[in-house]
Amino acid sequence: MLALHASMKSATILLTALSLTLLSACRTGTDAKVQQAVAETSMASSSGGMNTILDADSGAVARTINDGEIQMAQLAVSNASSEEVRNYAQMMITDHTSANSMLQSAGYATRENPITQTLNMEVNRQMAMLRGKSGADFDRAYIGSQVLMHQTALETMRTTLMPSAQEGRLKQTLGTMRQSVEMHLEHARMLQGQMDNK
Numbered sequence: 009m010l011a012l013h014a015s016m017k018s019a020t021i022l023l024t025a026l027s028l029t030l031l032s033a034c035r036t037g038t039d040a041k042v043q044q045a046v047a048e049t050s051m052a053s054s055s056g057g058m059n060t061i062l063d064a065d066s067g068a069v070a071r072t073i074n075d076g077e078i079q080m081a082q083l084a085v086s087n088a089s090s091e092e093v094r095n096y097a098q099m100m101i102t103d104h105t106s107a108n109s110m111l112q113s114a115g116y117a118t119r120e121n122p123i124t125q126t127l128n129m130e131v132n133r134q135m136a137m138l139r140g141k142s143g144a145d146f147d148r149a150y151i152g153s154q155v156l157m158h159q160t161a162l163e164t165m166r167t168t169l170m171p172s173a174q175e176g177r178l179k180q181t182l183g184t185m186r187q188s189v190e191m192h193l194e195h196a197r198m199l200q201g202q203m204d205n206k
Contacts (some may be wrong), residue, residue, distance in 0.1 A: 061172045063175050065119065066182070069168075072127045073185075076157065080134060080153065089143045111178075114175075134157065138153065162193060
């Protein structure tokens, strides 16, 4: 029985590695990095399923998404030249702080895993890029980063966090957060379109 379990685990790891290779071939940039981190987190967890992670990891990833959005928005509130962009950034701070409060009250703390590390590296990269810009260039770069970051967040929630979640409060919080992320993405795309037409 132990030998069967070991061979099944080896097969799961092999399938995960193969899926990761196929996903990397289909995706580029941030999404590919996050999907690779999802596979690594999944293999390291005791959940056993491909792209399935533990609730503690899902909660930590959601908090990391929120923390990154808050950090970038604080920079935008200070540096954006457009009132619309500053208002958008303030909405990011309000909504993502609220989502973190929900996660905290449900007992989900920060926790390091390959996904949170990858997301934090991407936020640091975006922050460094934004610090080198000012005026309308900053506004365009911030909103462009918001489209990218919210697309990545939405994809991660859709493919990993929500299907993995087991605990009721986590499912509810992730559902609320997904609605906000979808709305944020649409708003960012609208702002991006307005900037492109100027």
